[in-house]
Amino acid sequence: MKMKQISQILAVTALLAISGAAVAASATMDKIKSSGAVTMGVRESSIPMSYTTGDSRFDGYHVEVCRMILNDIKNKLGMSTLRINYQPVTSQNRVPLVQNGTVDIECGTTTNNSNRAKDVGFANTLYVEEVRIAVKANSGINSISQLAGKKIATTTGTTSVQLLRKHEKANGVNFDEVFGKDHADSFLLLESGRADAFVMDGSILAGNIANSKNPKDYKIVGEVLSTEPIAIMVPKNDPEFKAAVNAAIAKIVADGKMPALWDKWFLKPIPPKNIVVGLELSPATKNAWANLNDKPAEDYAQKK
Amino acid sequence: MALDLGVFCKSTLDGEVVDHCFSSLFGLGQNADPSYLDWLMTAWGWTLAVAGLGLTIALIVGTVMGTLRTLPDTGRGSRMLVRFATAWVELFRNIPVLVQVFLWYHVIPAFIVPLKLLPSYWLVSIALGFYTSARIAEQVRAGIQSLPSGQRAAATALGLTTTQTYRYIILPMALRIVIPPLTSESMNAVKNSSVAFAVSVPELTLFAMQAQEETSHGVEIYLAVTALYALSAFGVNRVMALIEKRSRIPGFIVSNDAAAH
Numbered sequence: 201m202k203m204k205q206i207s208q209i210l211a212v213t214a215l216l217a218i219s220g221a222a223v224a225a226s227a228t229m230d231k232i233k234s235s236g237a238v239t240m241g242v243r244e245s246s247i248p249m250s251y252t253t254g255d256s257r258f259d260g261y262h263v264e265v266c267r268m269i270l271n272d273i274k275n276k277l278g279m280s281t282l283r284i285n286y287q288p289v290t291s292q293n294r295v296p297l298v299q300n301g302t303v304d305i306e307c308g309t310t311t312n313n314s315n316r317a318k319d320v321g322f323a324n325t326l327y328v329e330e331v332r333i334a335v336k337a338n339s340g341i342n343s344i345s346q347l348a349g350k351k352i353a354t355t356t357g358t359t360s361v362q363l364l365r366k367h368e369k370a371n372g373v374n375f376d377e378v379f380g381k382d383h384a385d386s387f388l389l390l391e392s393g394r395a396d397a398f399v400m401d402g403s404i405l406a407g408n409i410a411n412s413k414n415p416k417d418y419k420i421v422g423e424v425l426s427t428e429p430i431a432i433m434v435p436k437n438d439p440e441f442k443a444a445v446n447a448a449i450a451k452i453v454a455d456g457k458m459p460a461l462w463d464k465w466f467l468k469p470i471p472p473k474n475i476v477v478g479l480e481l482s483p484a485t486k487n488a489w490a491n492l493n494d495k496p497a498e499d500y501a502q503k504k
Numbered sequence: 505m506a507l508d509l510g511v512f513c514k515s516t517l518d519g520e521v522v523d524h525c526f527s528s529l530f531g532l533g534q535n536a537d538p539s540y541l542d543w544l545m546t547a548w549g550w551t552l553a554v555a556g557l558g559l560t561i562a563l564i565v566g567t568v569m570g571t572l573r574t575l576p577d578t579g580r581g582s583r584m585l586v587r588f589a590t591a592w593v594e595l596f597r598n599i600p601v602l603v604q605v606f607l608w609y610h611v612i613p614a615f616i617v618p619l620k621l622l623p624s625y626w627l628v629s630i631a632l633g634f635y636t637s638a639r640i641a642e643q644v645r646a647g648i649q650s651l652p653s654g655q656r657a658a659a660t661a662l663g664l665t666t667t668q669t670y671r672y673i674i675l676p677m678a679l680r681i682v683i684p685p686l687t688s689e690s691m692n693a694v695k696n697s698s699v700a701f702a703v704s705v706p707e708l709t710l711f712a713m714q715a716q717e718e719t720s721h722g723v724e725i726y727l728a729v730t731a732l733y734a735l736s737a738f739g740v741n742r743v744m745a746l747i748e749k750r751s752r753i754p755g756f757i758v759s760n761d762a763a764a765h
Contacts, residue, residue, distance in 0.1 A: 315720055356701065357713045369517055369537065378704040392610065
């Protein structure tokens with residue numbers, strides 16, 4: 201496959217660079233230094249993690265963190281200016297684009313799992329996603345156990361579909377699943393009463409509720425169905441670059457900047473429409489900040 | 505790249521290889537948890553069910569509407585019917601099929617509340633059926649209008665009523681003429697049934713989108729789905745070819761086969 205060949209070539213070049221140069225230089229950092237520019241992979245509409253605020257400007261929790269990281273790397277390389285090019289990516293192309301070097305650092309909503317870790321590297325986790333249940337505020341539903349036999353909306357092409365299936369099997373219950381073709385569609389199913397609940401990543405639920413006509417009509421309830429680390433993605437065969445990114449992350453966390461960042465993106469009005477996502481800081485995310493690590497999602501599942 | 509078809513033998517719950525991969529297809533073994541192959545077959549069943557119901561609705565409604573559009577002007581009643589059928593065709597062929605599916609699923613039940621109780625399978629089949637019926641109606645009208653005007657005149661001269669004229673003279677000829685374009689339309693119904701994924705019918709397209717995410721084997725999944733769509737459409741094609749052959753009246757309509765003899 202082409203991708204593999206490219207990554208092999210990259211690997212070889214990286215190895216040559218490492219063995220050839222007297223100092224252990226990183227291919228990505230060399231490129232950044234010689235070109236004076238870096239390419240950041242961003243998402244179009246992953247509010248509030250990474251999204252466009254219009255006019256090809258991008259912002260969000262992860263995007264701001266990445267700008268801090270790149271600023272740190274800029275200082276480390278002794279550069280006076282560093283141009284950041286934003287490259288919008290999708291769920292389908294984000295891994296190949298990091299693999300082939302089009303994107304130097306991806307700041308979106310990528311789950312760190314061992315399958316992807318074969319192709320790309322992940323920086324230390326700064327956000328842990330929890331799969332939750334959104335219901336209408338007046339429905340009286342407070343737990344997944346009350347959902348047996350009820351209609352549950354979820355989005356086609358997400359891990360939540362499989363999660364529900366496993367839950368049905370493990371607990372001997374039966375859900376009547378309805379599938380939205382995207383998150384907005386799934387939320388519409390809940391809004392129009394075609395579904396009693398919407399099971400999805402907490403930030404997506406919060407974002408959709410914040411964007412709805414009447415956010416007070418909905419609430420996020422119940423136990424956490426699954427936890428997944430969402431991490432910044434970097435090229436795989438460049439440990440020096442990953443180390444530099446992790447060092448910058450450690451510095452940001454040590455400076456105590458994370459709680460303010462969380463407030464800014466998850467609890468306060470955010471551009472461009474001044475909506476409030478309203479997602480409280482979870483213990484899992486707090487724990488990730490306290491013990492910086494790049495464990496894949498599989499390790500989170502075993503903990504439970 | 506190498507294809508890993510073993511993905512179809514894996515369980516949809518834990519990703520382990522199941523005990524009865526192919527034998528469960530023929531009822532010889534029962535898997536504890538369904539494999540991706542089992543799921544693929546269920547999804548294919550949904551595709552065929554949507555296409556089948558949609559096509560049935562389309563053929564019945566389309567034939568009626570196409571016939572109504574050709575009614576002779578015999579008074580106010582017939583003019584109303586012609587106008588109604590024309591409006592039907594224009595309405596349903598001027599809106600994209602995916603939009604129609606959403607209309608039937610989200611918009612119309614908001615006004616006609618009992619429709620909310622109807623499963624999405626029925627709603628999407630109605631949407632697909634009405635959309636296809638507009639196209640079939642035009643083909644039926646073309647078939648009827650391609651007949652020499654002498655046929656209708658002769659029927660009238662024999663003293664047949666309008667209903668009798670259509671029943672015994674015009675439709676038997678016209679419907680035979682339009683079998684080839686109807687074949688295309690029927691095959692389209694199979695392919696268009698993929699829009700059902702948008703309203704939560706667990707058919708092949710929904711399977712493809714979900715299973716490729718779960719297994720990371722998009723190429724194998726999409727190849728299998730492509731093969732099943734092609735097979736279904738080809739099956740419809742063969743059935744229609746059989747109908748065309750069986751219903752042929754020697755000397756009336758010269759088909760390619762007959763011309764070759």
